[in-house]
Amino acid sequence: MKSTGVRIHGKEDLRLESFELPEIKDDEILATVVADTMCMSSWKLAKEGEEHKKTPDNLDAYPALIGHEFCGKILKVGKKWSNKFSEGEDFVVQPNLARKDTPFVPGYSYPYVGGNATYIIIPNDVMELGCLIPFHGKAYYEGALCEPLSCVIAAFNSQFHLIPHTYDHEMGVKKGGNILILGGTGPMGLLAIDYAIHSDKKPKNLVVTDLNQDKLERAKELYPSDEVSMNFVNVKNLSLEEQKQSLLDITDGEGFDDIFCMISVSPIVTMAGELLRVDGCLNQFAGPINKDFSATLNFYDVHYNFTHVAGTSGGNAENEAQAAQLIADQKVNVAKVITHVLGLDATPETVLSQPEIGGGKKLTYIGKKFDRIELARLDQTTELGKIIGAHNGLWSPEAEKWVLDNMDPID
Numbered sequence: 094m095k096s097t098g099v100r101i102h103g104k105e106d107l108r109l110e111s112f113e114l115p116e117i118k119d120d121e122i123l124a125t126v127v128a129d130t131m132c133m134s135s136w137k138l139a140k141e142g143e144e145h146k147k148t149p150d151n152l153d154a155y156p157a158l159i160g161h162e163f164c165g166k167i168l169k170v171g172k173k174w175s176n177k178f179s180e181g182e183d184f185v186v187q188p189n190l191a192r193k194d195t196p197f198v199p200g201y202s203y204p205y206v207g208g209n210a211t212y213i214i215i216p217n218d219v220m221e222l223g224c225l226i227p228f229h230g231k232a233y234y235e236g237a238l239c240e241p242l243s244c245v246i247a248a249f250n251s252q253f254h255l256i257p258h259t260y261d262h263e264m265g266v267k268k269g270g271n272i273l274i275l276g277g278t279g280p281m282g283l284l285a286i287d288y289a290i291h292s293d294k295k296p297k298n299l300v301v302t303d304l305n306q307d308k309l310e311r312a313k314e315l316y317p318s319d320e321v322s323m324n325f326v327n328v329k330n331l332s333l334e335e336q337k338q339s340l341l342d343i344t345d346g347e348g349f350d351d352i353f354c355m356i357s358v359s360p361i362v363t364m365a366g367e368l369l370r371v372d373g374c375l376n377q378f379a380g381p382i383n384k385d386f387s388a389t390l391n392f393y394d395v396h397y398n399f400t401h402v403a404g405t406s407g408g409n410a411e412n413e414a415q416a417a418q419l420i421a422d423q424k425v426n427v428a429k430v431i432t433h434v435l436g437l438d439a440t441p442e443t444v445l446s447q448p449e450i451g452g453g454k455k456l457t458y459i460g461k462k463f464d465r466i467e468l469a470r471l472d473q474t475t476e477l478g479k480i481i482g483a484h485n486g487l488w489s490p491e492a493e494k495w496v497l498d499n500m501d502p503i504d
Contacts, residue, residue: 160208164236
């Protein structure tokens with residue numbers, strides 16, 4: 094069978110090309126991908142090529158399919174898995190296989206499995222580790238965003254706080270506490286806001302910072318809450334000391350129980366540590382590109398005030414299943430983070446240009462061919478524009494159906 098996909102051959106060398114898939118083995122599954130969303134991790138992958146931790150050393154000879162946030166339909170099931178999965182079943186994949194023997198994962202390392210391909214072969218490892226998960230949402234774009242949401246769930250679950258009068262810990266953010274999301278108007282920050290205000294452990298106060306007032310206003314509009322006190326703070330013209338004081342003032346000087354740093358900037362991370370209250374937990378959510386990235390931490394506070402640090406890199410299978418259920422139950426509206434939609438042919442350039450493009454998630458419809466569309470600039474008189482307008486500028490199952498029904502197929 095012929096598949097068309099985007100493969101990485103080396104640093105900044107992404108190619109849209111067709112290739113032959115072998116027949117699946119008894120322990121493999123053949124599937125088609127309908128939707129994939131982009132992550133800055135894919136940009137880092139493209140920039141680093143063979144130097145990336147998760148790629149093989151010989152990409153020039155054995156290119157790997159990219160795309161790790163995807164949703165599709167199962168076409169054929171190998172004998173080993175026929176009692177667990179069925180043809181025609183919709184699925185998502187948790188690419189973080191978390192194996193000890195190799196860092197290789199779908200979307201970074203394999204020739205035949207990745208989100209940016211029309212047809213893929215899902216290897217046995219994915220099923221063995223419980224990382225192929227049925228999806229029952231309303232649309233494929235929702236499934237594609239299960240992986241990013243799983244990263245947020247993993248980060249919230251990795252937070253920990255002392256159980257009073259013990260040195261034992263309760264996992265998760267502090268219920269009824271103060272949460273700070275630094276640099277929180279990007280797509281992952283927005284998902285974190287959504288999850289925080291709809292989770293079982295809601296904070297009392299949620300504070301979000303950014304440098305862009307328009308993005309802050311948009312976040313405020315998208316995520317109202319009657320149960321959580323919401324604060325959106327523009328820190329563009331504030332010194333670090335002014336930022337620190339203004340954020341402390343919001344909490345009446347208490348500081349924060351849980352801080353999520355969505356940016357990798359040393360002085361900001363240092364400031365975050367200074368904003369922790371007793372038993373506060375700082376989560377370095379953003380993955381630094383620089384392997385020597387570091388910041389100052391006050392160890393007096395670590396010893397006497399029990400402040401501490403956590404970090405996660407991706408979610409796991411359980412987090413992916415949680416995300417899939419939350420989305421299917423419509424408790425989290427992941428459409429709010431989508432700002433651009435495109436066909437597979439526009440993927441290589443879009444991956445490489447993500448920092449310049451800005452905005453939120455870029456959603457690719459894998460079997461389609463069309464230029465990148467920015468939803469905020471879409472002509473409201475077009476059929477697709479009218480659909481978007483009817484949903485307050487957001488992507489929707491109706492918009493997805495229009496694209497699948499009307500856009501040209503990829504060659």
